Amino acid sequence: MAVLAINNLSKSFKNHRVLDGITLTIDSPGIWALVGPNGVGKTTFLNILTNLSPADSGSVKLVGKSNKDYKVFKDVSFLQDNTVLFDYLTGYDHLKYVCDVHKLPSKRIQEVVQYVGMERYTKKTVGDYSLGMKQHLLLAMAIINEPKLLLLDEPLNGLDPTSAILMRKILGQLADKGTTIILSSHNLAEVDRVTKQILFLKDGKLLEEHMDSYEKVYYHIAVQDKPSVASLLTAKAFDFMETDKGFKVLLGSQDFQSLLDLLHQSGAYVKDLQKEITGSEKRYEELFEVGMV
Numbered sequence: 001m002a003v004l005a006i007n008n009l010s011k012s013f014k015n016h017r018v019l020d021g022i023t024l025t026i027d028s029p030g031i032w033a034l035v036g037p038n039g040v041g042k043t044t045f046l047n048i049l050t051n052l053s054p055a056d057s058g059s060v061k062l063v064g065k066s067n068k069d070y071k072v073f074k075d076v077s078f079l080q081d082n083t084v085l086f087d088y089l090t091g092y093d094h095l096k097y098v099c100d101v102h103k104l105p106s107k108r109i110q111e112v113v114q115y116v117g118m119e120r121y122t123k124k125t126v127g128d129y130s131l132g133m134k135q136h137l138l139l140a141m142a143i144i145n146e147p148k149l150l151l152l153d154e155p156l157n158g159l160d161p162t163s164a165i166l167m168r169k170i171l172g173q174l175a176d177k178g179t180t181i182i183l184s185s186h187n188l189a190e191v192d193r194v195t196k197q198i199l200f201l202k203d204g205k206l207l208e209e210h211m212d213s214y215e216k217v218y219y220h221i222a223v224q225d226k227p228s229v230a231s232l233l234t235a236k237a238f239d240f241m242e243t244d245k246g247f248k249v250l251l252g253s254q255d256f257q258s259l260l261d262l263l264h265q266s267g268a269y270v271k272d273l274q275k276e277i278t279g280s281e282k283r284y285e286e287l288f289e290v291g292m293v
């Protein structure tokens, strides 16, 4: 049984065709990122999947049932933006409500509060929450029922590094335990950290792509003696740029060992070496024809 089965889904607003005959099947756990420029239709797509908006034509099945059947939402959750929260209620109130809707025992509240690390502010009213705290609450509300399919609209928005790391960890654990996750995001660096499976939304069509072939590996090197390293990088034809503390080097045809040999040869004192992998940004630039600056 497919976790998500979309058949020929279309939606227009007046004469603007936002979704144009989308067909997609996902039948395994894992994380898929939904990516595309502002206004391309990501929220519209997620809203239609969860039956918050009607499609003009086509059909959607979630965990084997029509998305029009409200019973599917026992196994499907949608993390929307924080406008769905009530400022005058506490985090606990929100979780209690969702718990009651799903007829879950209230001990699930404590479990989920601990899991997303929001013990400190569960009893505070949401009006006093920061953006990150609201994202945690929304996540807790979305996973309290242990969904098979989890849809998230911009879950990484406005998170500080600590919260972003926690969010990534949680999403990874859920996917490992069997949840299928689709998340929309504009933050391609974060996307590359959580998944290589991307759904690019372009001109109303969905392109499902794996980022392996677009992956780029960079090393950020902090060195004491920049000139000697710079001349060797140039001599050995490395693709690099200078940074405040040293260099950002792209590993193209040369391998990591050649870079290490070069650093050794330069005699420079290496203060730090960090790896960065990017993939989706390169593909995004190609697909959406982002001009170089």
Ligand SMILES: Nc1ncnc2c1ncn2[C@@H]1O[C@H](COP(=O)(O)OP(=O)(O)OP(=O)(O)O)[C@@H](O)[C@H]1O
Pocket: 013, 018, 036, 037, 038, 039, 040, 041, 042, 043, 044, 045
């Ligand atoms: N209720 C509506 N009535 C008319 N047009 C709408 C409506 N909802 C969305 N649109 C239009 O549909 C298009 C897609 O909007 P949507 O919010 O789905 O994009 P998005 O990809 O989520 O954007 P963002 O990345 O900025 O959040 C936009 O042109 C938007 O103006």
